[in-house]
Amino acid sequence: MRAKWGVxxxxxxxxxxxxxxxxxxxxxxxxxxxxGHQSAVDESGAREGEASAGRAGREAVPGNPSGRxxxxxxARAVDTTRSTRVVGTxxxxxxxxxxxxxxxxxxxxxxFSCGPAPVTITLTATAKVRNTSPRVVLDGGGxxxxxxxxxxxxxxxxxxxxxxxxxxxxxxxxxxxxLVVQNLTFADGNATGRPxxxxxxxxxxxxxxxxxxVNSRFLRNRxxxxxxxxGGAAIRVLxxxxxxxxxxxxxxxxxxxxxxxxxxxxxxxxxxGVSWVVLNSxxxxxxxxxRGANPARTGxxxxxxxxxxxxxxxxxxxxxAGSVIQDNNAREGGGAVFFVSxxxxxxxxxxxxxxxxxxxxxxxxxxxxxxxxxGAGRPRVVSSTLR
Numbered sequence: 442m443r444a445k446w447g448v449x450x451x452x453x454x455x456x457x458x459x460x461x462x463x464x465x466x467x468x469x470x471x472x473x474x475x476x477g478h479q480s481a482v483d484e485s486g487a488r489e490g491e492a493s494a495g496r497a498g499r500e501a502v503p504g505n506p507s508g509r510x511x512x513x514x515x516a517r518a519v520d521t522t523r524s525t526r527v528v529g530t531x532x533x534x535x536x537x538x539x540x541x542x543x544x545x546x547x548x549x550x551x552x553f554s555c556g557p558a559p560v561t562i563t564l565t566a567t568a569k570v571r572n573t574s575p576r577v578v579l580d581g582g583g584x585x586x587x588x589x590x591x592x593x594x595x596x597x598x599x600x601x602x603x604x605x606x607x608x609x610x611x612x613x614x615x616x617x618x619x620l621v622v623q624n625l626t627f628a629d630g631n632a633t634g635r636p637x638x639x640x641x642x643x644x645x646x647x648x649x650x651x652x653x654x655v656n657s658r659f660l661r662n663r664x665x666x667x668x669x670x671x672g673g674a675a676i677r678v679l680x681x682x683x684x685x686x687x688x689x690x691x692x693x694x695x696x697x698x699x700x701x702x703x704x705x706x707x708x709x710x711x712x713x714g715v716s717w718v719v720l721n722s723x724x725x726x727x728x729x730x731x732r733g734a735n736p737a738r739t740g741x742x743x744x745x746x747x748x749x750x751x752x753x754x755x756x757x758x759x760x761x762a763g764s765v766i767q768d769n770n771a772r773e774g775g776g777a778v779f780f781v782s783x784x785x786x787x788x789x790x791x792x793x794x795x796x797x798x799x800x801x802x803x804x805x806x807x808x809x810x811x812x813x814x815x816g817a818g819r820p821r822v823v824s825s826t827l828r
Contacts, residue, residue, distance in 0.1 A: 502691070503691060503692055503693040503723070504692050504693055504722045505763060505764055508691075508762075508763030508765075508793070509763050509793055510721050510762035510763030510764075512721070516653060518580075518621075518655045518656060519580070519621050524551065524552040525547075525548070525551065526549055526550075526552075527552050527553065527554050528541055528552070528553045528554070529554040530554060531555075531556060532555065532556050533555050533556050533558070533560045535555065536553060536560055538563065539565075541562055541568050541587065542567075542568045545568035545570055545577060545579070546571050547571075547574075548573075548574030548575070548577045548618070549574070549576070549577065549578070550578045550580070551577070551578060551579050551580065552582065553582060555585060559584045559585070559586070560584060560585055561585075561587075561588050561628070562585065562587055562588065563588040564588065564589060564590065565590075566593070567589075567593055567594045567595065567596070568587075569596075570597065570598035570618050570620055571605055571618075572599075572605045572606035572607070572608050572617075572618060573606045574618045575619065576617070576619045576620075577598075577618055577619070577620050578622075579596075579621070579622045580623050581623075581624045581626070581657075585624075585626070586626040586627075587627055588627075588628045588630075589629050589644070589662070591629045591661075593631055594630055594631065594632045594644070594645075594646060595630040595644045596622070596646075598618060598645075598647045598648070598650060599639070599647075599649065600612045600615055600648060600649025600650050601649060612649055613648070613679075613680040614683065615682060616650070616651065616683075617650055618650045619652075620647065620650060620651070620652045621652075622645070622657055623655040624657065625657045626657065626658040626660060627657065627658070627659050627662065628644075628658075628660040628662070630642075630643040630662040630675075631643055631662070631664070632646065632665070633664055633665050634665070640665055640671040641664045641671045641672045641674075641704065641707070641711050642664065642676055642677030642678075642711075643662035643675060643702065644674075644675045645676045645677075646673075646677050647677070647678045648680050649680050650681070650682060651681060651682050652678060652687050653687060653690070654687075654690065655688075655692070656691045658694075659675035659692070659693065659694045659702065659709065660696070661699070661702070662675045662702045662703075663702060663703045663704060664704040666703070666704070666731065666744075667705050667731045667732060667744050668742060669731070669735035669737045669742075669743030670706070670713065670735060670743075671704070671706065672704050672706030672744075672747065672751040673704060673706075674701075674702025674704035675702045675708075675709050675727075676710050676711070677707075678712045679714075679715065680714070680715065681715055681716070684714075684715075685716070686715075686716035687712075687715060687716070688718050689719045689720065690721060690722065691720070691721050691722065692722045693722065694708075694709035694722070694723070694727060694749065695708075695724060698726055701727035701769070703727070703730055704729065704731075705730065705745065706735070706744050706746050706747050706751040707729060707750060708728045708748050709727045710751070711750075712752050712753070712757075713754045714753075714754030714757055715752070717750070717752070717759045717760070718759075718760045718762075719760070719761045720762050720763055723764065723766075724750075724765070724767075724777075725765070725767050725768045726768050727748055727749045728772075729744065729747050729770070729775075729779075731745035732745050732772060734803065734804075735753070735781075747771060747774075747775045747778065747779030748769030748770045748776040748777055748800070749766050749776075749777050749778065749799070750777070750778045751775070751779045753781050754787070755782060755783050755786060755787070756782065756786040757787045758788045758789070759780060759787075759789050760790045760792070761778075761790070761792070761794050762792040762794060763794060764795075765795045765796075766794070766795070766796045766811070767796065767799060768798050768799070769800075770799070770802070771799075771801050771802060772802050774801050774804040774805060775805060775813035776800040776801040776802075777811035778796075778811065780813065780814045780820075781813075781816075782815060782816040785816055786816070786817055787817060788818075789812075789814055789816060789820040789821070790820070790822075791820060791821070793825060794826075795825065795826045796810070796812070796825070797810075797826065801813065806820075809827060810827050810828050812827070
């Protein structure tokens, strides 16, 4: 990313241009008041979501329960009633790291049978998707936490990693594997010290194929603390099939003090040249701690942008709808969102969402608190609160 930035004054902006096109009440039936009271309702949703996230994976509804963004069919949870394989035999002791790693390598629809109570499975090795798997679906049923134990990345898919199987010379643009994680919590993943081409993604690293996240939580994940492009304490994505977007639906990143992700850039999400659709989700207390921005200022290691989201590249888009992004911090720019389209073709849209108290210690785009944007025109903001 090659850009020069100026420091913009913090301002408060409340925009209510229109109702969100196609908005509908979510399946769990939480209502919203009219657009004229959008700000108050968003704040209520933020409080409810934050309290929910703080209980670390025991609730039925992660994300922003008050979000009203319509969820298209391709972004919804996968039906796992007919699973390919099951981790565990009904007891917590049977749900082991080895069982998870083996199931992910084998692929298919994976569910868990670990008993009636919530369970944490601490991985002793990173679970890796084989590139010959057409589809890998991990469904924790709202009871399972996969933990990196503060020592390792939790889940890895890389279609350009020949160690996971070489399926095509166009490894960065292949339709498979299709990776889906749903009804899971990913906690204490750690990707620090990885090679630069595999850096970031403390919980999940993805390159190639297709990927989506539904009804899941990401807590206390981390990646390298410095570097101009490394990022994604929770998720790092490089390349997707036909440039299709990564779908993030009804999910929580952080959610309470001490629960957020920490990385040089992108305390929750990070990507290069990848589009995102973030629906009815909650991102709070995530931090970009690098120093020197990108390109790195002379005498600095670089980084520190995108408290919650860091996105770089040429043509890509981000759509945030029905979501709450608050109390995130960037040591440099974009306390909530850092967005740089090098060829200025990329677009950012914020619909029916609240972004507030996201601190950009170095720079942001004037009139868009918590956001640094270089792309096509200006960010499109509809029925949302920014301050």
